[in-house]
Amino acid sequence: MLSAKSLFREILDNDESFRLFCSIAASGESQGGWENARIAALVPPSERGFARKIARHGADEDKHGRIFNALMKKRGLEPVGVPPDTDYTMLLERHGIGLAHEKLRSDRPLTVQDIVTYLAHSRVTEQRASEQMRLLRKHFADHPDVGRAVKMISRDEDDHLAYCHEELLRFAYAGHGRAIQRTLRECAIAEIRVYRDVSLAVMAHMGRVLGWPRPKAVALAAGIHAVYAYERAVGWRRMVSLRMPERRDALGGPATVAPEFA
8 A cells, every 4th residue: 555654764774866866856955045044145235144144044954955865874875866856845946836947046135035046945845844854753753864853854844844934024014915925926827836746756766766667656745636636726725824823933043953863
């Protein structure tokens, strides 16, 4: 019987599929770290006090990349190249979601609207990250190899999501509410499409590594399409709502240090 737990267990237990999984995850986290660091460096003068939280967000993402690399190193594995069709971060950027890398590579300060766009993009993608890590934490919190990493990253992703809610509400109260809702909806609709495509690509690559029979691959693809149909119909709405989080100022302190896994 196919289940999220059995699927992830199969991926974790095989060195080649584990290496691909960690390589994809490490690449995405490192890319997110770079993006946040550049945004922190380019915030408009009116938001300089906010830069510290953006930098903390980037430091957390960098830490997650190092954690995934450390998990590979612990098993004597080297990272592999990330297949382009599994590169979630770059595919979002290619679809015009978030801030263009060309803008982040320049030295021109961002506008307040740019910061709103960044936060709306982050609110959507952090929703996805938080949900994925909660699923892994549910099934693998006690796993001898990945348990500590899963719990740490899951806590961080929950903090990132809380931070996005709080900061977007701050901007909404300052008069940007209509722009925030419009941008959130655009990001959510694009994200669920990219997530479907990346999920199909990742499962196809995993299937080749693990030698999945065609009926299993077809069933997994059908499940991914079913999730997309639900999210396209109503599920996207969870990504655009805003509420004040229970934990306020979630990124107000310094980033935690990545644990040793060797």
